[in-house]
Amino acid sequence: MSTPSQTTCVDPAGFAHSVAELVRIPSVNPLHGGPIAAAHGPIGEGALALRLAQRLRGCGAAEVISDDVFEGRPNVYGYFPGHTDRVVAIDVHTDTVSVEHMTDPPFDGRIEAGSVWGRGALDNKATLGVLLSLLESWHRQGLRPHPSLLVVGTVSEEAGGLAGATRFRRWVTERDIRIHQLLVAEPTDFHPVHGLRGLVLLSITTFGKSAHAATPHLGRNAIETMAPVIAAFTAEQQRLHTLGPMTALGAGCVSVTQVTGGTGSNVVPDRCSITVGRRLVVDENPHSVVAQLSAIARQACRGECEVVSLLPPNDEGTPGTRAFYQDPSSELVRFLAAACGTTPNVAPFGANALRYNGLADEIALFGPGSIAEAHQATEKIAVDDLIRLGSVLQTWLSPS
């Protein structure tokens, strides 16, 4: 890893203003839309994608590509040739979660009490804002990053099956681009994260026959048919928990997270559905896990039962997501940990990296701020954290 360039000068106050500008451009994921978001302009990542493309051009990108993932919701890729052919990439998702539950103005991007405030400030505009500010400053000074740099703004991370990341993966594969190091921006409190559990999400429905609740023997109760299915998943979770941490990502786990059924207090229900989520660890195959969960449901259910995957198949045709994992001894992970005085971690949340297994020689999630503070009624990122991130990126990209 190269040493930081001493010749560059960057205005740290510029970081906060750069992030604030991005916060003021609403980019709520359409699946998180609502009246408050709608009152602030079109929902979705479109406006932010336009501005990102404009800022990338403004800081000297050799190529800026807008890649429509959904109509009006493009990924944006900006390419900056460096002093070597070695390509590094930074992926930042451009969507945010809902603002409907916020107790703070969602898009004012104010800089107050040492932080930038507003939806997306932490998750995930901090890294994008700092990076653009650095690139703009380097461009003014006639500098460029040492490795060639691909800046990637992806849509649809917070909801919608990581469609932007799936698209970016295809784009890289079709062009046969070799990425040496890929940094996936997320609030990891400056810990490099090298493992994420995968996910299989199923909807399971039992069927019965309606009747008046006063004559239940004339019907078949779909909720009662579902009860042993739920109990079977509770038992499966106990089994997985007893296995203990068998991999670097711990053990898998399963939860029943939603239940719906019944149409009235005096009607025997003819339908009941549950949502079952299963977290996957290293080497678990989503196909086999779906098959195993289906078998558990069918065995426990004494009647008819339908199992449907709630996640769209990915490029491999898999109904769900494998875990993301790579060796923490990689150069990128070691560099980030050393630069920040932190330790490599694995994390329990989902992120674009789940689509990036093997897409780059080395991959790490990394960014300022804590995931525990994301998606809340208020959102902020400390200006000090932006400055710290700026110095890490400056060292990593070593402009000259």
Ligand SMILES: [Zn+2]
């Ligand atoms: Zn995020």
